[in-house]
Amino acid sequence: MKIVVCVKYVPDAAAHRKFNADYTVDRVGVDGMLSELDEYAVEEALKIRDADESGEAQVAVLTMGPDIARAAILKSLQMGADSGVHIIDEAIHGSDSVATSLVLAEAVKRQGAEIVLCGMASTDGSMSVIPAMLAERLGMPQVTFASEVTVEGDTVRVRRDGDAATEIIEATTPLVLSVTDQANEPRYPSFKGIMAAKKKPVEELTLADLGIAEGDVGLEASWTRVEAYAERPPRSAGTIVTDEDGAGADQLVEFLAAQKFI
Amino acid sequence: MSEILVLVDHVEGAVRKTTAELLTIARRLGEPAAVFFGSEIDTAREALKHYGAERIYVLDSADLTDHLVAPKAEALAQLVETQQPAAVLISSNAEGKEIAGRLSIKTSSGLITDAVDVQAGDGGVTTTQSVFAGGYTVTSTVTKGTPIVTVKPNAVTPQPTEGAAAEEAVDVEISAAAKTARIVERRQRAATGRPELNEAAIVVSGGRGTGGDFDAVEAFADALGAAVGASRAAVDAGWYPHAYQVGQTGKTVSPQLYVAAGISGAIQHRAGMQTSKTIVAINKDAESPIFELVDFGVVGDLHRVLKSATEKALARRS
Numbered sequence A: 001m002k003i004v005v006c007v008k009y010v011p012d013a014a015a016h017r018k019f020n021a022d023y024t025v026d027r028v029g030v031d032g033m034l035s036e037l038d039e040y041a042v043e044e045a046l047k048i049r050d051a052d053e054s055g056e057a058q059v060a061v062l063t064m065g066p067d068i069a070r071a072a073i074l075k076s077l078q079m080g081a082d083s084g085v086h087i088i089d090e091a092i093h094g095s096d097s098v099a100t101s102l103v104l105a106e107a108v109k110r111q112g113a114e115i116v117l118c119g120m121a122s123t124d125g126s127m128s129v130i131p132a133m134l135a136e137r138l139g140m141p142q143v144t145f146a147s148e149v150t151v152e153g154d155t156v157r158v159r160r161d162g163d164a165a166t167e168i169i170e171a172t173t174p175l176v177l178s179v180t181d182q183a184n185e186p187r188y189p190s191f192k193g194i195m196a197a198k199k200k201p202v203e204e205l206t207l208a209d210l211g212i213a214e215g216d217v218g219l220e221a222s223w224t225r226v227e228a229y230a231e232r233p234p235r236s237a238g239t240i241v242t243d244e245d246g247a248g249a250d251q252l253v254e255f256l257a258a259q260k261f262i
Numbered sequence B: 001m002s003e004i005l006v007l008v009d010h011v012e013g014a015v016r017k018t019t020a021e022l023l024t025i026a027r028r029l030g031e032p033a034a035v036f037f038g039s040e041i042d043t044a045r046e047a048l049k050h051y052g053a054e055r056i057y058v059l060d061s062a063d064l065t066d067h068l069v070a071p072k073a074e075a076l077a078q079l080v081e082t083q084q085p086a087a088v089l090i091s092s093n094a095e096g097k098e099i100a101g102r103l104s105i106k107t108s109s110g111l112i113t114d115a116v117d118v119q120a121g122d123g124g125v126t127t128t129q130s131v132f133a134g135g136y137t138v139t140s141t142v143t144k145g146t147p148i149v150t151v152k153p154n155a156v157t158p159q160p161t162e163g164a165a166a167e168e169a170v171d172v173e174i175s176a177a178a179k180t181a182r183i184v185e186r187r188q189r190a191a192t193g194r195p196e197l198n199e200a201a202i203v204v205s206g207g208r209g210t211g212g213d214f215d216a217v218e219a220f221a222d223a224l225g226a227a228v229g230a231s232r233a234a235v236d237a238g239w240y241p242h243a244y245q246v247g248q249t250g251k252t253v254s255p256q257l258y259v260a261a262g263i264s265g266a267i268q269h270r271a272g273m274q275t276s277k278t279i280v281a282i283n284k285d286a287e288s289p290i291f292e293l294v295d296f297g298v299v300g301d302l303h304r305v306l307k308s309a310t311e312k313a314l315a316r317r318s
């Protein structure tokens, strides 16, 4: 069984994230990392691989992004993935979700996969649409936002905690699966894992390798256009009181009443 | 005037407030037409009419409701094909965004997710999004196909107006390929009697600082008619169900008033509440980052402050 995990390199949420002059997200000028939510996808893939009785299951991680995005692959390999694929091409810069899903789908086809695993959202864009778009493009069933996954032969069963109900969903491979941060507890790379990662194969591919025309991706090919952006003005400093002799509750209620919440 | 398709979000026919919001927005852009999936249109009809639906497309088929998103996207794509709407509006929740994603590919149309505002603009719609945990606002337009926009709760105040609500049953062909992910079991969440978390005007959330005792948080919420939320630390500890988690991997809320009790204000928590109009925090640590966000903060023990504030709030009411 082959499992392909899509992992994204994202700017650190704790750093000051910003935009480039062309309105794209600055991925180079700020500290970045493997998206934390994709660690859950890598972990789930490793669990499925290790439970596979044939012993022949393989986990490949796939990322699309600039040179430094390789760090996302490396971290996944350190956790225990077997190989990496890095799609790197100047023309990709500025791609939206539609173009990103096109590139990832072609790369998945080239690899072949019984299970395509994704995170529930990227921590920068947070659109949560790539897995659905991938399923659409690959013509595979989608089982997304899984909080619990069981694989038995070619049947995948997941629990999805939705807005109004909890659902159990079943599908057969090949399929696209995404997991939430409830699904598992991602492992930390061990020293052994870190050493082993250095020897694992990472393949670099360009758009040409995937048979994708440059004009189909990137900022120009985007089906949406950012017209403007503005940094949110800092909130004006609020009133802070210290609760002494129970006065805090009085002041809180006064404030809420003045704002007509009570 | 062109139609604006609004995908109805409902639970067994009970139309969600977000749908009333979408219909209100649709009126700015064209003629609101509701798309209803399921068999409970009799329950939903009045609400859709009341918020201005001129037309209601009813698609009643088990193919649509027994499977995950793919058939719904297929059905919507067929409607887009036949009706040629000027835009499609969908609620920004997990399922809504996935339907939108698939629809975008199927119809070769630009997609904007998580809009906090939508206005009529040159050549279509102009959307506003709040990105990077509320740090930036971005305005965008769609340049290809039929604009597909998913809209966050509380983007507008729903405005009632009677629509014609002309009903049309629509038959769609759902392919076998779209029916490959089956819902084999569905457990509806038990109602709490409190407002829905992402629809509520007021949300009171508790964090690790509650020490596992949510009584004071719940009592204060009830005194204000609020929904109850929780931080991930409180959810991970098993103190409150995951469905109530606020933040990056929980719900995004944008109420008139957000009260954070015993929550430090980590970036992932902020991502889910930073756009709240008024923010109040109770935390015993004056250095806690949550105080950077607040309009009003109390440094003190949350149990003590909330218990006393609940009594005072109730006393004022009566």
Ligand SMILES: Cc1cc2nc3c(=O)[nH]c(=O)nc-3n(C[C@H](O)[C@H](O)[C@H](O)COP(=O)(O)OP(=O)(O)OC[C@H]3O[C@@H](n4cnc5c(N)ncnc54)[C@H](O)[C@@H]3O)c2cc1C
Pocket: A036, A037, A181, B206, B207, B208, B209, B210, B230, B231, B232, B233, B234, B245, B246, B247, B248, B249, B250, B251, B261, B262, B263, B264, B265, B266, B267, B268, B269, B272, B282, B283, B284, B285, B288, B300, B301, B302, B303
């Ligand atoms: C990938 C990822 C996703 C995440 N998603 C989310 C998410 O969706 N939502 C979320 O909330 N978090 C999320 N987190 C976790 C987040 O980083 C924080 O760990 C979490 O928000 C902390 O919760 P807390 O504020 O309740 O706890 P803490 O940070 O431990 O803060 C507890 C606070 O309570 C105060 N306190 C203690 N006792 C009292 C008392 N008696 N009275 C008053 N105050 C008291 C303390 O001073 C402290 O400030 C995510 C993390 C990751 C890595």
Ligand SMILES: Nc1ncnc2c1ncn2[C@@H]1O[C@H](COP(=O)(O)O)[C@@H](O)[C@H]1O
Pocket: A005, A006, A007, A008, A009, A035, A037, A038, A041, A062, A063, A064, A065, A097, A100, A104, A117, A118, A119, A120, A121, A122, A123, A125, A126, A127, A128, A129, A130, A131
């Ligand atoms: N550039 C990328 N490279 C690889 N995987 C990606 C990329 N962008 C998104 N993904 C995958 O799609 C998931 C959802 O991303 P998004 O739709 O952007 O929120 C992520 O958790 C990843 O698994």
